[in-house]
Amino acid sequence: MNIAVVGLSHKTAPVEIRETVSIPTPQVEEAIATLKSCPHIEEVTVLSTCNRLEIYIVTPAMEHGVREVSQFLADYGKVDLTNLRPYLFTLLHHDAVMHLMRVSAGLDSLVLGEGQILSQVKQTHKVGQQFKGLGRMLDKLFKQAITAGKRVRTETSIGTGAVSISSAAAELAQMKVEDLTQQRITIIGAGKMSRLLVQHLLAKGGTNLTILNRSMSGAERLAAQFKEAELKLHTMDDLDTILPQSDIVFTSTSATQPIINKAKLESILSASQDLMLIDISVPRNVDGDVSAMDTVQSFNVDDLKAVVAQNQESRRQMAMEAEGLLEEEVDNFEVWQRSLDTVSTISSLRKKVETIREQELEKALSRLGSEFAERHQEVIEALTRGIVNKILHDPMVQLRAQKDIEARNQAMEALQTLFNLENSVQKV
Secondary structure, three states: EHHHHHEEEEEOOOHHHOOOOOOOHHHHHHHHHHOOOOOOOEEEEEEEEEEEEEEEEEEEEEEHHHHHHHHHHHEEEEEEEEHHHOOOOOEEHHHHHHHHHHHHHHHOOOOOOHHHHHHHHHHHHHHHHHOOOOHHHHHHHHHHHHHHHHHHHOOOOOOOOOOHHHHHHHHHHHHHOOOOOOEEEEEEEEHHHHHHHHHHHHHOOOOOOOEEEEOOOHHHHHHOOOOOHEEEEEEHHHHHHHHHHHEEEEEOOOOOOEEEHHHHHHOOOOOOOEEEEEEOOOOOOOOOOHOOOEEHHHHHEEHHHHHHHHHHHHHHHHHHHHHHHHHHHHHHHHHHHHHHHHHOOOOOOHHHHHHHHHHHHHHHHHHHHHHHHHHHHHHHHHHHHHHHHHHHHHHHHHHHHHOOHHHHHHHHHHHHHEEEOOOOOOHH
16 A cells, blocks of 8 residues: 655645645535545545645555546645646655654644644544545544644744744734834734734734624624634624724635635725735735726735745754754654565464464373463463564564565565465565
8 A cells, every 4th residue: 555645835836726726624524425425545644735736545556546636636626737746745754754743843844833733633633534545544644744744843942933824924924014003904814823913913902903803793703802802703794894993904714715806806996995814814805906006916826935934044054953853753654664574474473373373282181181281382382472472572572673675575475485484475
């Protein structure tokens, strides 16, 4: 069985491409079911964030499995695979394993060392289990990746001062207007990223904050975390009223279609009103056509790269330190993975040796007489088991630890021949 990842990210595709294949949480179950029904996909799960969509699979036929994932993405996004393929990346075997480790540690993020991705990897693991996409291989891989992400954050300083997408958005606003204290700021959405936006805006002096959310209860839950801020709360029904009263608008909702476009703004804004829109959602909440308006400045997640670049250099040395920890975690996973190839041979060897032990023990006990045998059988049996285990220990450890595939296959063939084992060697 082979591990592969197929996907696209902020490194390979612009936001307008990423949003076409974005898989929101309610659609993940159907996506996993569709992929699991493919003839060459044994295990699968979907990692979907605002900056990446990655599909991890276990497949017995790598070329076919990768092709099935690529075609699924094209079908899902309603785009021709020929047009989508230039934006896709495919990583196999060791590279796929290391990639997930780096993603979990925040080393592949737009914001180097950001912490939110680890919780998203945990959620991907949980959802994969819930919807029956994970088997033994991906379950172990994601558990190892989560361990790796935790280690990097506790054993290095890469997360210190690391900004999130939300804080980069707040910093971008501050760069554009210099002083946030006099700005009328509206945040559309009340999820985790909006909560972080409120936190960072307050820290930068932005106190005139309005929250618009689909439900008032969601807005109230967010406001309850910032009781000193006196946030103004509204539902989306008030969108047309609030936008003209705003200087800066951040959008962070799960809407799959734009909620703000040129036509809407032209109908509610005065001809001379300036407005800054910062959209951190994927799919985008703000239609690209608003950029044609002279009085509107519009930014999306891809525009945050310049902000993030200013914060990156100080963490690059820490990232190098983190890479060493990830190599250890990759090695741990691959040792376990290699051990799966040897299970059949080891099981056959242990079964044969155990059969010999039981036969010889039965002969010995019968010669010792029933009275002696009954009194000392437990001790004698423990003795023979101990001898067997010690004899088998080194061959099993060496076989599992053998990194070279050809050498491992040769070792398994040798054991099969020398011990005349019944099961054939499972080559990889």
